[in-house]
Amino acid sequence: MNEKTEELRDLFTDVTDGEKTVTESQENTRGSLERDERTTTERLENVVAQMRDRYEFETALSDDALITVAKAFYDGDSDADIADDLDADVDAADVFEARLALHLVDESDADEVDLAAIRDREEDDATLAAEYNASEAKIRRYRRVAAAEDESRAANDRYRDEFDSILADADLSGRMATDVREDGLEDATEGMETKVDF
Numbered sequence: 172m173n174e175k176t177e178e179l180r181d182l183f184t185d186v187t188d189g190e191k192t193v194t195e196s197q198e199n200t201r202g203s204l205e206r207d208e209r210t211t212t213e214r215l216e217n218v219v220a221q222m223r224d225r226y227e228f229e230t231a232l233s234d235d236a237l238i239t240v241a242k243a244f245y246d247g248d249s250d251a252d253i254a255d256d257l258d259a260d261v262d263a264a265d266v267f268e269a270r271l272a273l274h275l276v277d278e279s280d281a282d283e284v285d286l287a288a289i290r291d292r293e294e295d296d297a298t299l300a301a302e303y304n305a306s307e308a309k310i311r312r313y314r315r316v317a318a319a320e321d322e323s324r325a326a327n328d329r330y331r332d333e334f335d336s337i338l339a340d341a342d343l344s345g346r347m348a349t350d351v352r353e354d355g356l357e358d359a360t361e362g363m364e365t366k367v368d369f
Contacts, residue, residue, distance in 0.1 A: 214337045215241060222273065222330055226322070230269040232261065240269045244277070245338040267312075271319035274331045283309070286317045 209217075215238045223234070232240070236257055243253040250263040250270070257266070270276070284303055289310070292299060296307040296314075303310065323331055 211337055212238065215334075218330060218333045218337070219273070225326075226272065228269075228272045230265065230272050232257075232265065232269050236261070237269055237273060240266055241273055241275060241334055242338065244270055244275045245334070268315075271315060273334070274319060274323035274326075274328070275334065276316055276319055276323070281313045281316045284313050286313060286320065289313055290317045290321070 216234060219234050219237050219241075222228070230237070239257060240253055243256065248256075250266040253266045254261045254263045267280075283305065289299060289303075294302075296310045299305075299310045300307045305313075
């Protein structure tokens with residue numbers, strides 16, 4: 172060790188209060204798309220609890236039922252199918268309200284009308300129903316969807332993003348793991364010949 176290196180080492184030791192190293196040991200862990208140590212259900216429970224604290228839910232569904240609604244929504248199930256999987260007292264309208272309370276708006280929720288066009292309209296439901304050639308019930312539904320979108324935007328789509336992160340990433344992670352297994356099997360068996368005698 173030359174003189175300059177010794178001076179630098181001494182300076183380093185003085186600055187770090189005598190510590191020989193300032194780095195921490197690193198563990199060799201396998202990579203994962205799932206950075207959170209909690210289970211999917213625990214993470215969903217946390218999001219639903221946060222939303223209950225922040226908003227007054229217009230749903231009588233329990234937190235467990237709301238988690239079921241979120242999972243089924245990301246699986247592509249319809250409101251009617253989700254209602255069938257829940258309590259006998261729950262119908263598709265209850266699931267619709269629960270989804271909107273969770274900011275889980277689907278493109279098909281208002282596919283017959285431009286929500287931006289009715290969002291700030293002050294006319295009553297009957298007037299808009301006549302204008303859009305739709306029932307008053309549909310206009311109420313569209314206005315409810317617009318309100319849910321506004322509520323989500325006011326929160327910078329934070330909760331929808333969290334659901335995406337938990338449920339869409341979980342699905343992606345599962346699909347990637349399956350793809351890796353299938354690719355690995357394909358690579359392992361590539362070029363193998365199978366001789367079968369009948």
